[in-house]
Amino acid sequence: MAAAGGRSAGRSCFVLGASGETGRVLLQELLSRRVFARVTLIGRRRLSLDEETGAVVEQAVVDFERLSEHAAAFQGHDVGFCCLGTTKAKAGTAGFIRVDRDYVTQAAELARAGGCTHFVLQSSQGANPHSRFLYLRVKGEVENLVQAVGFDRCTILRPALLLCKRQESRPAEWVARQVLGVVAWVFPTCYSVPVERVARAMVACVLHPGEGKVKVLENAAIHKLGKAVPQQACSAEEMGREELDHHSDALVG
Template structure:
């Protein structure tokens, strides 16, 4: 097991998975300090919580000041929310890379990032291609361990609802039992299930290198 009382750095603390991660990290006695990076107000108070208010434009300036053991990256948006492919690239590629580079430079024990099912740098789908590219390029950094989590459709309550996602969630709850075998990784999964899996993995024993966790591994079924 990795030594206790570590410092966790969390980017995306107000998102669906990030909000669950924050709750779990604050409740976890193995972490003595949690540094949460967010551009929106975090409605939480805890003795070990340190909030750094950052915008997407200032993250690269803040990153060089960060030091931590376990880095959790739950940043993510959609092209519709971002407003353009360029803006999407900044959120889902440039900022995770900036954090990964800082983690590698300062001796982080591991970097854990939320990606997506179907991520591939050769995908013809822009969203999936960007996710695959950031996975690939983070893997080139000198990170002792890189954990990539690839959930499919996420269930749970967001601060900002994405158009059509609630309806899809209802539909996927019915479809989930029909996705068997190799298709199980495409089952919808609750954001808190992903958060729980990320912390479980962070406190597990893994060989150095890149580890990919799909929906089957995260759900524990």
């Protein structure tokens, strides 16, 4: 898809959730691999970007509570990447459902109406609309809703625990991170995945979409698809609190 020696001529994408861990790495991947001629970040606030990055990235600030008024931000994109999400710990039950299901679904509908043909959704391992756990149930529901929008292609990634570097950490989480780090070392493709690998897999599924209208990538497939570029392994101390929150939500419902 990418033009030789430059960005893919005329191709455009948008990224939802670019301020999050996956979104930040995804943006770097899109820019470093020169995949699209235009990259638009859609979010509730403008992000601080370095001068070089800011020159090739557009930003659209939207009110997610009134998303239908921002249809123009979703116009004219070939591909949409969605890393949007929060946790029940941060937003409460109603807030989590509103962000992870309702905002994502409405954004997908606006994107489809605006001409987007391929929607790439970051979901979660274990997503199931019939789960008794709130987190997994909502993830399963939004997967079904996004598929129903009718994109030419819809790719859903279901990563396990995300391993990433964060700027802040809490001492109380240290023990949990140590345990999960050991598990990740013993079973590297079962229970965790570095966020860099998820971002690379998201880009790879656009560059090499393969057959089928809907494709669901489980954690092992994400590892395989995201191995294209060598990466530095993350230590147990670098696991993110947000991912721990996600999996805590899944356990407590």
